[in-house]
Amino acid sequence: MSDTKTRILDAASNLFAEDGASALSVRAISKRAGLSTIGIYNHFQGKQGILDALYVEGFNMIAAAMRASHDAASPRQGIIDAITRYMTISTEQAGHFRLIFGQGDSSYTPSDAAKTVGAAAFDDFVYLVARALPKDCPRNKLREVALQIFATAHGYATLQHHETTELMRAPDWTALAINAITALLDAAMATDRPPHSGHKNR
Amino acid sequence: MSDTKTRILDAASNLFAEDGASALSVRAISKRAGLSTIGIYNHFQGKQGILDALYVEGFNMIAAAMRASHDAASPRQGIIDAITRYMTISTEQAGHFRLIFGQGDSSYTPSDAAKTVGAAAFDDFVYLVARALPKDCPRNKLREVALQIFATAHGYATLQHHETTELMRAPDWTALAINAITALLDAAMATDRPPHSGHKNR
């Protein structure tokens, strides 16, 4: 990576860390880097390329959080720890989180390369979930349970920052998420029913 | 409401329905209304006021979906029906959904009046959940279970439109959401444990 490219990316990262995606005009970035705006087009093909780099950076953080670690007391606790880390990232890396989930810059569309990083992060999580489910669990169901756990946690991570829920007495969002995921894991472990049967009245 | 205000709002609503929030420049709205841009400032205090009107419109749709209806087979089925309707809205009214959850226009911040509409929609949902839980359930827990159900569903509604999950074989998001919420309702009905105990390893 050339010196200019590094200078631009460092400038963008610093501005992003200070004030989120709205601080990232091409003029602000190039001024911070001590260059003109043209370098953003030469090295990153424009502003979208800058945002792609930050998107990938954010997803790498999420992936690291969702990866199996060796110090969990059980595979199940490993999942709970991963979700706790995910909830922490949604707050501590709020700029990245908002960018990834569409709230940072409404004109940004991730490139195909950036998208594949997100998909790979999910694969890491599937592996973590696989260790907590029976060994004979079909691969389809594995991915589905992982998707459910992730989607569930994601709802809590997203809603905790939403202005309507900010009007409420502050709940402990991580605790609520863990509680919901615990219920989901219990249900997944307890039954062998097909995935869609939850759709019927019980 | 004056004729000018109506013309502007109709123009904005039509443009929004066609191409989402990105179609809503003040020049596009005023051109569609056959007026100059100044009316947007006189009648709506600027573009944020236009977006507020659409935000409130979207939240009113969500509120209607989440409200108790009299034709559910049981209170529990009433919740499941409401969540199903919520999932439907997230797709059929994608523009409104994206605007409400921060993805429509990253420069938009809802006014305090708009925010209270969202909070009121949640109150309707709490009432729906109350009918499915034991009558002696403390109000705190009621609100918390309602929040959990809503957050859980919200995760599915949001992730179904995200580009990383769009790379996957298309899951039935509504079925997955209902399945997760069923697990959550089972857990809420089965135990009287304090809300935070799910945080411990089991």
Add this chain to the structure above:
DNA sequence: GCCACTTGATAACACTGTTATGGTCGTGTA
């Protein structure tokens, strides 16, 4: 050395939301 490509500064372009300017109209008060 010549040529093609890459890189960089600067200016220009088309677009954005907003404010400023000047004018008209309607309403209330003396």
Add this chain to the structure above:
DNA sequence: TACACGACCATAACAGTGTTATCAAGTGGC
């Protein structure tokens, strides 16, 4: 009736946005 004031309107101007155009310099390959 006359006047003052406020609301509303068209238009122009402003300051900002991402991007492209123009010109010049540097580099690498033949």
